[in-house]
Amino acid sequence: MNPARTLIVDLPGPDLTPEEGRFLARHGFGGVCLFARNITTPERTARLVRAIRDALGPDALIATDQEGGAVLRRLDVPHPPTPMGLGALRDPAAAREAGAVAARGLLDLGINWNFAPSLDVNVNPRNPVIGERAFGSDPALVAQLGVAWALGSEAAGVMSAVKHFPGHGDTQVDSHLDLPTVNKSREALEGCEWRPFRAAVQAGVGSVMTAHILYPALDTERPATLSPTVLTGLLRSEWGYEGVVVTDAMDMRAIADRYPGGLGAPLTLAAGADAVLVCGHGELAPHARHLNAIRHALRDGRLTEARLHEALSRLAAAARRFPGARRPYTAADRERDEAQVQQWARAGVTRVGQVPRLPADAEVLLLTPDQPEVGGPYGDSLRGEALAAALRAYFPRLRHADHGVRDVAAARALLEAYPDAPALLATTTRWGLSPAQEELAGLLAARGGLHLALWNPEYARALPLPALVTYGYRPAQLAAVAQALLSGAAPGHLPLAATDL
Structure with a gap:
């Protein structure tokens, strides 16, 4: 009995070096856990998986x-x-x-x-x-x-x-x-x-x-x-x-x-x-x-x-x-699954409060955090400019300003320059509302703004604004929230009890 078979280990990068292969084979671990740093192109990652199994055995x-x-x-x-x-x-x-x-x-x-x-x-x-x-x-x-x-x-x-x-x-x-x-x-x-x-x-x-x-x-x-x-x-x-x-x-x-x-x-x-x-x-x-x-x-x-x-x-x-024999993900399967993912995203968008519809030709203001933090199990986040680019496909006249944890100068300047434009405050953060987000929510509440809760759904009820909740910030969710802004359709149900806040 090899006690190393009880260990599931990780690896430094996207390729198995000769030294790493010898290390795995010498100890005979039970398997490997792959992280984002290990997963690149499909061909390269499949080659990494094959190399791991060559070193550790087919099981x-x-x-x-x-x-x-x-x-x-x-x-x-x-x-x-x-x-x-x-x-x-x-x-x-x-x-x-x-x-x-x-x-x-x-x-x-x-x-x-x-x-x-x-x-x-x-x-x-x-x-x-x-x-x-x-x-x-x-x-x-x-x-x-x-x-x-x-x-x-x-x-x-x-x-x-x-x-x-x-x-x-x-x-x-x-x-x-x-x-x-x-x-x-x-x-x-x-x-x-x-x-x-x-x-x-x-x-x-x-x-x-x-x-x-x-x-x-x-x-x-x-x-x-x-x-x-x-x-x-x-x-x-x-x-x-x-x-x-x-x-x-x-x-x-x-x-x-x-x-x-x-x-x-x-x-x-x-x-x-x-x-x-x-x-x-x-x-x-x-x-x-x-x-x-x-x-x-x-x-x-x-x-x-x-x-x-x-x-x-x-x-x-x-x-x-679960032998792990490769099963090719065909183009037809991917196309079907992508269409399903987009449909789920549209059906899941949830309205909290009275959310207005926005015409496509509206001059819309978007306020976002400049650099959302990640940590724990999270490997990436949504930058403000990426969100602005996604929404501009639906609202070509959208204008965007980032804010820091406390610095709201650029956001304030945008709001003052366009006092009649509908304003969107997007929360793309996970680890707690910042003073800037709370300050901007207060400003938008006074002028009739809207909150886009794109990561932490708890924020939809923590801020004094009507909100659209997407439960995520991947491309399907960004398209879904834009479509909800245009159509007013937000059929999801918030799966959180009222007593949770």
Whole structure:
């Protein structure tokens, strides 16, 4: 038994160098997780996947995060909508097909494991990292749509990892940066956070990803990723789950700061996990450190060979079920999926308050943040000029000004130069409203402006403006919001309870 098969590692770049290939082959890891830095042209990425399998063997699992919306690693195929955009549709058939759309773009490259979807119930509007990655704030809706999405992916040939068990939706701390705590009783967790995950277990979804979160009602010392009570006691014994349990990335500070040097790896395996996600972000040494920690734990009895054998057996079964043979994404399939993505985007746009229609020949003012920040799982964002260019295709007389976190001088000057023009304030940020956004919202409220909530849907009710909510900023959502401005059609339903704010 090779304990390295329990490790899913990352790589520095878009090609596998000879040194990296030898490193993978020497250790025999179980698979690789690809990030945006690894995914370039289809031909180059498919070659990378082949090289990984040449080094690790045909049963290597190749993973990525193709959630939809803002969390996408492959961008040259139709973009699945954000989960919350699907929540606005309330259509399980659409959710299932969205999972299949994501899978088709991955299996085209030989990627056979998608760390998606999020089954977190977004009940905390101040949650810094989940937000639109959740299907909504209703656990029944999240369960219905999330399981449909996962099963759609798996029917198309890509194993789904529902996350972040046992629930990341009621946190105010990003586990990339620190250890969150959810102080809820078992009864409260059962009624909310656990409902989608129970549904996924009952449906036989292929894998579950753990959360780096402390739940004192279950374990007062160890976060869920490292807790035998959570992974073995609850998930395995009480719920009877037999699929793969994979950790969230062990380099996240919620784990790495408290269990340095790879010490979390044997702890999570002993607790009941089968696969340990280890990210070095350009360095290979962390992978070896985690493997050494596992080997030491096997030697001194902190991790048993029986537990290791169980983990390896589950991973081997998953590789047989989802072999990762490339399935070409034909031009006809892409065209059909792109048309479907655009239709979902139009159907999901949601109106909050009274939103006026704008004529195409109107002189429209657009105010945007100059450089939206990214972080956590998010790899990119929407620049103001890109949004302005997209909207000018529909409103040729559109005028645009950026603003900073506090600097609104250019935005104020534009508003003063065109006092009668309709004004749009676009929020393209995720990590909290800035003083400038709040100031400009007040100015626009006095003159009858409109808010375009293009990322965080919570902002639609946090600012004193009527709003159009898109649940994302990919091209389909930008076209959809422009069409909604022209037509007044915004048929989506905000999948957030009124008490969430």
